[in-house]
Amino acid sequence: MFKQDYLYWKMIQGLQAEGGYRILQLSKTNNEIWLETTQKNKPRIIRILRHDLDWGNWMQRDMELTAKRLEQLRKRLFARKLDALNIYITTYPPVDDWKYRLEQPLKAGAKGLTTLHTVLIESEQIETGIQEVSNFVHTDIELNDSLYIDLETIENLKRDVITVANQRISSEKQILQNGKPFFTYILIAIQLIMFAFLEFNGGSTNTENLVKYGAKENFRILNGEWWRFFSPMILHIGFLHLLMNTFALYYLGTEVERLYGKLRFLTIYVFAGFIGSLASFVFNANISAGASGAIFGCFGALLFFGIAYPSIFFRTMGPNVIGIIIINLVLGFMIPGIDNSGHIGGLVGGFLAASVVHLPKRKEYGKRLGGLVVTLVAVGALLYTGYVLQPHSDNPRFIVQTAQEFIESDKVLEAYELLKSAEEKGVDAPEVYFYLSYAEIKLGKTEDAREHLEIVTKRAPAISEAHYNLALVYVQLQEFENAKKAAEQAIEADPDNENYQKLMDEINAIETDPM
CATH class of the missing domain: 1.20.1540.10 (Rhomboid-like)
Incomplete structure (x- = not known):
């Protein structure tokens, strides 16, 4: 039994030192350990259980439970897939038929993204079991056959393993603490x-x-x-x-x-x-x-x-x-x-x-x-x-924003030239036509403004300002019936705007008394 316990801790030590594994979890009884590595071409997780097995069906249930736990771990790690190795160290193998259970790896999850390989190491086949583990982890794990194994030897080995684990934990804490917030x-x-x-x-x-x-x-x-x-x-x-x-x-x-x-x-x-x-x-x-x-x-x-x-x-x-x-x-x-x-x-x-x-x-x-x-x-x-x-692109949003800036800076001609150039390049957006019409009104190009505002009101009827401006243009062109219709559409789009109602009243007054 001492030899199996020694093998358990010696294997952990070898995986720590040579295999690049760190302890992920150690049971309170110290007979089960989970190890992890980020190195490629190796099982990411290794679980080792020091337990004397009696029956193969118990081992099967334990393997299935381990595979489920690994699938949960894969999801928490956001890993695309997870390869794991499950090792049983036992004094004697199960008394019933068990070898067929290890011939194929277990798959877990709906898509089988978690794979669990299992190796059983028993006292009469230690060398074979160790070699099988070494093939998985690509690391030689050696035992000193001439060493006298007693309880003190095992305790010393266990202490060394835990010391290395604590040193790694301390090192990780230093990584996570490189100064206080300032x-x-x-x-x-x-x-x-x-x-x-x-x-x-x-x-x-x-x-x-x-x-x-x-x-x-x-x-x-x-x-x-x-x-x-x-x-x-x-x-x-x-x-x-x-x-x-x-x-x-x-x-x-x-x-x-x-x-x-x-x-x-x-x-x-x-x-x-x-x-x-x-x-x-x-x-x-x-x-x-x-x-x-x-x-x-x-x-x-x-x-x-x-x-x-x-x-x-x-x-x-x-x-x-x-x-x-x-x-x-x-x-x-x-x-x-x-x-x-x-x-x-x-x-x-x-x-x-x-x-x-x-x-x-x-x-x-x-x-x-x-x-x-x-x-x-x-x-x-x-x-x-x-x-x-971007300044030379045909992006309507950029063109409109730039034109707005020109207009706000009283650079109406620059805004007109920018928007007219965009129209000639084939930029077809209601916002471009709206601001182009505004510039045209300011520059006295009433007919052009009318044409562009009619396009805007057809394509984007929710823009109440377009209907309002169009009504103003119609008034200037003395097309009062069209002006009234445009004003009505402006009020319909924004009934709370007092300016729209005021324009409607002015149009009605003109129709009543054209002089």
Whole structure:
């Protein structure tokens, strides 16, 4: 019996030292252990049971239960498939027929993605059993046959195994604790201060106020205000937006700062916020603000940690992190108004920044250089798209936004030329025609404005302003019957607008008294 107990602990020691396995779980009675490795071409999980078997059917039930537990573990680890090795160390083999039970591996799960191989090692076939295990793990496990085995020898071996396991646990704790959060709290304070500042200076939900103090606005960025790639991450639109992002930063930021250290965390956070704003600049024409891109960068940094330390990641935060990312991205696509391009940009930016700064005590300069090259290429491609391709593109949203900026700056002719050029290029969108008609009215091109407004009202009847403007054009052309119909449609689309009703009254008055 001592020999079997010695084999049990010796095999664990060999798998620790030579096989690259770590202890995942050890039973209270110390007779069952689960080990894990991330090395390729080896069973990811090894379960060893030191138990004297009596009957083959008990062994069969135990194998089936082990396979089910492994399938549950595979799902928690988000593993595509899981190969495992189950080892029984017994003094004597079962008294009934049992060998046929081990001829084929067990499959678990609906799709059979978990595979369990089983080896039985008994006192009269130790060498054969050890060789079979070695073939699975690609590691030689040797016994010292000349060693005198007694209880003290086994206890010493057991102590060595547990000492190595504790050292690994201590090492993993150091990986998870590379400093206390500092910049997270500074960033939270800045967010709160800026929110209060906005509230006392025009409101945090006022679009003009947001733009004034640094929200991402494409036209202004194109006109040299590059700092708007960074300033949006400290601005928030309304209290709920601030509350959600502050809580997210508190929980995610502190975790990332502990993993990466203060300066690495700050670098990751700021760069992710920049990439989030840059991606929004390229893919989203709307005004935006918020720390969401930088916060998603924290998710990206955690994903990179998962690549660097997959075992620790999936045993701790991994499943929750992946689940939250998926939920947030799905909600971003489903709920209008969420800047998902900024979220995805921040996620990628955080991952890339983490690949460059890497984790403490991990030099890996070659991989970091590769991450830097990919990062520079990605940033260059986004900047080229945003600054060079986008202004000359046929994107209706960008054209309309640029035209709006021209009109608000009293550059009506520039707006007209931009919109007219878009029309000539074949850009066919009601919004383009609407703003083109507005510019034409301002420039005295009444007939052209009429033509374009008639297109808009047919294609987008919900745009009440188009009906109203068309009514004004008809009045100017002295087509009062058409003007009345257009005014009625404007009122129908927006019955609470006093200007529309006032125009209707004026048209009725003209019809009653044309002089």
